[in-house]
Amino acid sequence: MSNLRKSGGSEPSAVSAEAVRPSRAEAEAAVRTLIRWAGDDPTREGLQRTPERVVKSYGEFFQGYTQDPEEILRTTFEETEGYDEMVVLKDIDFHSHCEHHMVPIIGKAYVAYLPDKRVVGISKLARVVAAYARRLQIQEKMTAQIANAINDVLKPRGVAVIIEAEHQCMTSRGVNKSGVSMVTSTMLGAFRDDPMTRREFLAIVGRS
């Protein structure tokens, strides 16, 4: 599986991550350890099935490791009647987890591209966002990964990705600042080089 970009540097490949994957029983035991570390008793009634539930939730939270975003994008349509204007998907809700604290990052993504002959089903863009979100992430990397995947597979004239998110490691702990969100963007091709294109995109997503 090549769902991690080769340019990602020190990231382990999905294959080696799989090779060291613990059993479900080991994962549940680890949750019981964390419950004890938090100061509670994993054998009390309300917590007895918690490790099982947490491990199951992890299957959903981190489903992205089993998905290949480039594969998701590979079904494209070429019959576009010459449509070559901007395609924008706004307000894509996502849930991710910060790789430093393993707490939620919750936000919205805005994705745009300028097609060059090929377009992709709009639901695929949302699935690509989810495939990268459902991993341990940092927002900056996730923003670049989404843009690069679209750029590599669709080979459009440009790609723009903006992500705005709240990080619970900032809002629920540490500096405890609620209502603070972080905005990151990656602009490629025409979105980077042509101020008109960038302005049009920012106006469409209401950020001009």
Ligand SMILES: [Zn+2]
């Ligand atoms: Zn964090």
